[in-house]
Amino acid sequence: xxxxxxxxxxxxxxxxxxxxxxxxxxxxxxxxxxxxxxxxxxxxxxxxxxxxxxxxxxxxxxxxxxxxxxxxxxxxxxxxxxxxxxxxxxxxxxxxxxxxxxxxxxxxxxxxxxxxxxxxxxxxxxxxxxxxxxxxxxxxxxxxxxxxxxxxxxxxxxxxxxxxxxxxxxxxxxxxxxxxxxxxxxxxxxxxxxxxxxxxxxxxxxxxxxxxxxxxxxxxxxxxxxxxxxxxxxxxxxxxxxxxxxxxxxxxxxxxxxxxxxxxxxxxxxxxxxxxxxxxxxxxxxxxxxxxxxxxxxxxxxxxxxxxxxxxxxxxxxxxxx
Numbered sequence: 396x397x398x399x400x401x402x403x404x405x406x407x408x409x410x411x412x413x414x415x416x417x418x419x420x421x422x423x424x425x426x427x428x429x430x431x432x433x434x435x436x437x438x439x440x441x442x443x444x445x446x447x448x449x450x451x452x453x454x455x456x457x458x459x460x461x462x463x464x465x466x467x468x469x470x471x472x473x474x475x476x477x478x479x480x481x482x483x484x485x486x487x488x489x490x491x492x493x494x495x496x497x498x499x500x501x502x503x504x505x506x507x508x509x510x511x512x513x514x515x516x517x518x519x520x521x522x523x524x525x526x527x528x529x530x531x532x533x534x535x536x537x538x539x540x541x542x543x544x545x546x547x548x549x550x551x552x553x554x555x556x557x558x559x560x561x562x563x564x565x566x567x568x569x570x571x572x573x574x575x576x577x578x579x580x581x582x583x584x585x586x587x588x589x590x591x592x593x594x595x596x597x598x599x600x601x602x603x604x605x606x607x608x609x610x611x612x613x614x615x616x617x618x619x620x621x622x623x624x625x626x627x628x629x630x631x632x633x634x635x636x637x638x639x640x641x642x643x644x645x646x647x648x649x650x651x652x653x654x655x656x657x658x659x660x661x662x663x664x665x666x667x668x669x670x671x672x673x674x675x676x677x678x679x680x681x682x683x684x685x686x687x688x689x690x691x692x693x694x695x696x697x698x699x700x701x702x703x704x705x706x707x708x709x710x711x712x713x714x715x716x717x
Contacts, residue, residue, distance in 0.1 A: 421672060460539060464503075467531075467535075471528050478520050485514040486498070501514040505528045505529050507536070552658075557573050557575070557703050559671070561573070561678075561680050563710075564710060567711065568629055569710065570626045572627075573669075583620075588615075588652065588654050589653045590627060592649065594607065594634060609634075610627065613625070649673075652670060681708045
């Protein structure tokens with residue numbers, strides 16, 4: 396453990412992180428959500444299905460919808476088939492496969508309330524099932540429509556973070572740096588960043604996690620249009636003061652990032668989180684520029700493919716004072 400860290404743990408650590416000293420594992424996952432699993436309640440109360448569906452990727456969301464649609468229709472088709480195809484008019488009875496295919500498509504027409512009319516229920520049981528399925532279809536599509544609208548209209552920051560943080564020279568010492576950039580054509584203003592760190596330390600034979608707020612060189616910008624390289628200066632006021640390359644790689648560290656900005660289109664505040672652990676911190680490199688003027692000099696090009704690009708640099712020889 397670096398001497399600078401031993402000095403820091405004598406001071407009061409930050410208490411507003413939202414995590415306790417005995418929390419374990421990564422605190423913020425790569426998707427920005429807290430790495431917390433809850434127990435003590437059943438699964439129906441443990442998850443907000445609305446939030447879960449909104450947080451799915453577009454591919455996952457559409458896959459779940461299509462899969463659920465097929466399974467529901469297969470379920471009702473099986474019920475109709477068990478009741479008997481003789482209770483459905485217009486069924487192709489040439490072979491069992493054709494019967495089931497017709498029953499499946501009748502189910503899909505009933506579920507969506509299309510009702511082409513070639514196949515119709517006959518008798519109480521078939522009509523009862525068709526009535527219930529049509530009612531369930533109306534409710535399901537109302538929910539699906541709400542989810543589509545919620546996903547489409549929900550304010551999001553749409554920020555891309557670098558996969559790594561770097562330790563590079565900064566103002567005659569060193570600095571911890573990472574960068575972010577908007578990847579859609581949204582307009583973000585009044586952007587603020589709050590950076591904290593969780594460092595696992597041993598005290599009196601016990602291992603616990605201390606939290607520290609990291610002061611950034613620039614914590615607010617008026618307009619977030621290009622990339623933003625967030626820098627924490629590693630000086631005598633930093634919990635990383637005196638850290639060597641091995642200290643960064645071998646000490647359990649997590650850098651927790653909160654970015655808040657105002658979206659002019661949604662007229663709402665958006666928030667996005669990210670984190671970096673020890674294995675995602677690269678020592679002795681600096682980021683290369685990722686934006687440059689266009690050839691005609693009429694606009695600026697922001698190359699998001701370069702957000703993780705870096706180059707090696709010579710590090711200053713910092714000697715910690717006793």
